[in-house]
Amino acid sequence: MRGKKYIWSVILVIVIALLIYFAPVKNSNLTSYNMDIKYSDENKTIIGTETVDFINTDDVKLGEIYLHLYPNAFKDKDNVPFTKEEIGLAYPNGFKPGYIEINKITFDKNVPATYSIDKKTGEILKILLPKKLDKGDRIKFTINFKVQIPPSQGRFGYGKNTVQVTNFYPILSVYDQNGWNNDPYYTLGDPFYSDVSNYTVSLMVPKDMVVASTGVIKSEKSHGNDDALTIDAPNVRDFALVLSPKFKVAEEDVDGIKVKSYYFDEDVGLKALKYASDAIRFYNSYIGKYPYKQYSVAESDFYMGGMEYPNLVFITKDLYTKDNLFNLEYVIAHETAHQWWYGAVGNNEVKEAWLDEGLTEYTTIMYIERYYGKATADAVFKSIISGEFYKFSKANKDDAMVKTLGQFKDWNDYTNIVYNKGAMVFSELRGLIGDEKFKEVLNRYYNQYKYKNATTQNLIDVVDSVTGKDTGGFFAEWLD
Incomplete structure (x- = not known):
């Protein structure tokens, strides 16, 4: 009898430890995004809603708020955020538009919101608040939207093997000492500036689609021809996905952090895992412990080398060859360092x-x-x-x-x-x-x-x- 009690005690301790380990450490004083979205691979669209629980953290009363609509930067061929020299690389199979449609915005109790979209670029959404918010006040609103993903091999788009689902949802502009930062999607650099928030995402994807994501996938269930995933991403300044039915996945534990490599060729994919693990291990010891539970590196249809998002980076498939191992290692080490400098410690990437x-x-x-x-x-x-x-x-x-x-x-x-x-x-x-x-x-x-x-x-x-x-x-x- 003692033996059985001991075994059950051990099991209980293990269960509690696992719950603590995987529980997201959320800061309740942050703005939160709760998204319910469905991806169609046939149409390359995302349809869904996001409920934003916004908190005013500044010493001013706010009567309106602004959000970026980044996908609309890809709507018009003459104004896409690529140089003329890059257009052929970004759209190897020809241009098709990408965009986001805002179908409905409501406050609590389904009260319709008064809003407008910047006519010049279509990239800034302005919502009038029903009452002014003092510092520390909160308000919830829900946005119904549809996103069309373009055939672009840049940050936002798809190629032969992967779909880069990034900067795709309405995200709040930052209010700082300069007021609202409503900068456009510049052609050069990373034109992003955002505050850390909590994300909870319910995602539907076609069955057998492999998902690399910001945060941690907490559950995955089959629903007919789709898979339903629940993703928790606390304390991050953006949310991104890379999708592919062809991904192979390898992982390794580094200092209690799950490091994952998403790849197509096993030999080089495992090298990528080693480089990412080595980088996490060194930066942990030199800078300070990586503050998240998971980090993923994804081989992608992406012509720009590498790109960082919270807990997730994607690396061009062109580097996944035995002749390019040093360049692959360098780019992975660079993008991994961004998990500290941009991911954890943010800055205005537009102005600094x-x-x-x-x-x-x-x-x-x-x-x-x-x-x-x-x-x-x-x-x-x-x-x-x-x-x-x-x-x-x-x-x-x-x-x-x-x-x-x-x-x-x-x-x-x-x-x-x-x-x-x-x-x-x-x-x-x-x-x-x-x-x-x-x-x-x-x-x-x-x-x-x-x-x-x-x-x-x-x-x-x-x-x-x-x-x-x-x-x-x-x-x-x-x-x-």
């Missing part, structure tokens, strides 16, 4: 893109140093970042780093200034303050601004607090 990209690029160099040694890291830094082609004049205003995406000339200009010059700033800072202080800066910056949006000034303040010195002059020389 250098803050996450420059730090992410230099963190990637530190990954190379960790696993291949300093000599290799220095060689990679010189060849990729600080070579002759990337020399900058600190006095040249065209090289200013803190500016809006629309002020960059082209992709080459953006890459050189935001990625390469940005990485050079952190390399110089490390040399100036030493390895120990540099690590302390990253630790403190991460822990102080996790789940928040940081600014360049916030970073400078952290450096000053760690070093006990005024480093404003150092940053001004590089950035302004």
Whole structure:
């Protein structure tokens, strides 16, 4: 009898531990999105609703709110967010529009909302609130919408093997010291800026469709010809999916984090899993523990190299070859670093893109140093970042780093200034303050601004607090 009681006690402990482990750690003071959506592979559409429980966290009364409708950036061929040189890569099988239709918006008790959509771009949704919200006040509203996914091999679209379902739903603009940030979907860079929120998603997909997702899939049930999934994603600043019926999946536990690789070729897919696991392991030890339960890397019909979303990145299928393993590793290490710099610690990627990209690029160099040694890291830094082609004049205003995406000339200009010059700033800072202080800066910056949006000034303040010195002059020389 004692033996049976002991066994049941052990089972109970295990069950409780599993419940705690998989339970999302939600902050009730965050805005939440509750989505109920269905994907049709035949029509490449998503139909559904989202209920937003919005909380005003600012010291102003709000009488209206704004949301981005990013899919409408893909509606008109002449205005899609690609350069002329990219159109053929983005639409290899010809252009078809992508867009989002807003069918209905209601407040509690099915009260119709008064709303309008920006006529010039169709990318901004304005909703008038029935009463002004003070700081700390909440209001719920529900949006019925339909999304048409385009045949684009960019962030939002589909190719032969995968469907990238990203930036597809109405998402709140950020209200900060500058007011509402209703920037357009710029052609260059990552034109996104969002607050951390809680997401609960009910998703219907065709049977046998494999889903790589932000958050954790909590349940999966069969409903006729469809599969119904429930996904929890607490404390994230966006929600994204990559879908494919052809995905193979491998996973590994790293420091209690489930790292997953979605791929088509097993040899390279397992290499991708190793690179992602190595990156998580190093960044955990150097920056601070990854704050989520799962991280996924997905091979995708995506021509742009790699792209980061919370808990999920997708990597171009062109890198999944044995001849491209170093480039694959570098891109995975870079996109994984974005889980810290963008994912956990956010920033305005429209106005201060250098803050996450420059730090992410230099963190990637530190990954190379960790696993291949300093000599290799220095060689990679010189060849990729600080070579002759990337020399900058600190006095040249065209090289200013803190500016809006629309002020960059082209992709080459953006890459050189935001990625390469940005990485050079952190390399110089490390040399100036030493390895120990540099690590302390990253630790403190991460822990102080996790789940928040940081600014360049916030970073400078952290450096000053760690070093006990005024480093404003150092940053001004590089950035302004």
